[in-house]
Amino acid sequence: MATSSPPIRTLSGFKSGVSSPLYLLESLLEPLVMVFVLWGVFINAENRIPMSIFVTSIILFSITFPSGAKIRKGFFKICRDVIVEWLLLASLVLAFAYITRYITLYSEELILIWLIATPVAQIIALQILKLVSPKLIEWQGPPQNTVIIGLNEQALLLAKNLDSDTYQRINILGFFDDRASDRLPVNQEYPLLGTLTQLSDYLKTELVHKMYIALPMSSHPRILKLLDDLKDTTASIYFVPDIFVTDLIQGRVSSVNGIPVVSVCETPFTGTDGFIKRTADLLFSFVILILISPVLLIIAMLVKVTSPGPIIFKQRRYGLDGQEILVYKFRSMTVCEDDGKVTQATKNDMRITPLGAFLRKTSLDELPQFINVLQGRMSVVGPRPHAVAHNEQYRKLIKGYMIRHKVKPGITGWAQVNGFRGETDTLEKMEQRVHYDLEYLRNWSPRLDMLIVAKTIWLTIVGQDSAF
Structure with missing residues (x-):
């Protein structure tokens, strides 16, 4: 299952902000409509915006901005995505307001009006933007004539991405490359305009707005000479190093005291995103622990009286940056393995107690991990932690295995809601x-976390294998 609004990706996992005014407008549209509807409801009813509502609107805007790309979808898909995302967000807001008793400050009528009016207004706003988007794209100016220097797999992928950019008008004129035709990849879509030595003459006769240099970094001297030759052109020049063809995790360009650097593998939870993630974890786990405290007490008593051994099973797992942490679970087996060799539980495993079988099937044995979230060892959503022994086994067999530890492990995750939980x-x-x-790390957003939580709850309710 794909997220409803994955982030913009170019080449292989490199994220970039899109400078198109249309994209920026669409990113702002849904969050602003949600905030303005909330303000409008209270201004109409009370002729003021209460401070609690103002703070709530700031939090909601921070969580939902930037919104996903929707205007290229059909009307019914737009309605579906808006309603599903709104139901999930509104449910979390109402649950928090109920627990904190803030919900008693406002009438049920005002809350109901806001709940209904917000998605309706968002759908209307998106439809209006969809109708006027062709004109907005035209206002950006004429199509941007573009040439790509270097004809290789990376350059073809770049051309495909540029062609599919619905927020800008790009006209790809073709490629320049010095190699003989029998050494070039198959290309039937764009013409080969000439060699690098012919590029300068071409620019004198043709209007070119943008040039992308997609030569391999091994051609460093040739690239420097090319850049020197291009100083006489007015075209914008972009360099696309072949490092972007690798499998980047949260790739982005930043700087260290003015020196540009490219992140090849980075956690998505830096700066504001890290604050949002941690705040959501604290609020959600705190509310859940209050709600399920009677259930925790009952399960603890049942574990104690139905089999000998501790109530809580503590197992060493790898957490953030591969550091060992202790993860809590209700004991569901007659053994508490946590040494250099851990045997995975299997179907009809004789070590599983009768109560443990029920706890594992419903994932109730995982509930104490909300305490781990409060401690800061885990997150509500993230890659599931594996036993240390399993980590040491699989890191030697699966390329990129340890990259999953760039974030805190989660109680539920993208893999689990897509059918990969339990025994491997x-x-x-x-x-x-x-x-x-790894897809979760590449594509993380607050909306993706909410989607995973919602699907986890749904899978548990309908009685399928729980996603915890």
Whole structure:
């Protein structure tokens, strides 16, 4: 299952902000509509915006901005995405307001009006933007004539991405490359305009707005000479190093005291995103622990009286940056393995107690991990932590396995809601789990976290394998 609004990606995992005014407008539209509807409801009813509502609107805007790209979808898909995202967000807001008793400050009528009016207004706003988007794109100016220097797989992928950019008018004129035609990849879409030595003459006769240099970094002297030759052109020049063809995790450009650097593998939870993630974890886990405290007490008593051993099973797992942490679970087996060799539980495993079988099937044994979230060892959503022994085994077998530890492990995750939970009895299953974990790191957003939580709850309610 794909997220409803994945982030913009270029080449292989490199994130970049889109400077198109249309994209920026769409990113702002839904969050602003949500805030303005909330303000409008209270201004109409009370002729003021209460401070609690003003703070709430800031939090909601921070969580939902930037909103996902929707205007290229059909009307019914727009409605579906808006309603599903709104139901999830509104449910979390109402649950928090109920627990903190803030909900008693406002009438049920005002709350109901806001709940109904917000998605309706968002759908209307998106439809209006969709109708006027062709004109907005035209106002950006004429199509940007573009040439790509270097004809290779990276350059073809770049051309495809530029062609599919619905927020800008890009006209790809073709490629320049010095190699003979029999050494070039198959290309039937764009013409080969000439060699690098012919580029200067071409620029004198043709209007070119943008040039992308997609030569391999091994061609460093040739690139420097090319850049020197291009100083006489007015075209914008972009360099696309072949490092971007690798499997980047949260790739982005930044600087260290003015020196540009490119992140190849980075956690998504830096700066404001890290604050949002941690705040959401604290609020959600605190509310959940209050709500399930009677359930925790009952399960603890049942574990104690139905089999000998501790109530809580503490197992060493790898956490953030591969550091060992202790993860809590209700004991569901007759053994508490946590040494250099840990045997995964299997179907009909004789070590599982009758109560443990029920706890594992419903994932109730995982509930104490909300305490781990409060401690800061885990997150509500993230890659599931594996036993240390399993980590040492699979890090040697699966490429990129340890990258999943760039973030805190989660109680539920993208892999789990896509069917990869529980026993991983084959290497292929573990590879698929790691694949989804890395996709989560590449595409993280607050909306993706909310989607995973919602799907986890849904899978548990409908009685399928729980996603915890």
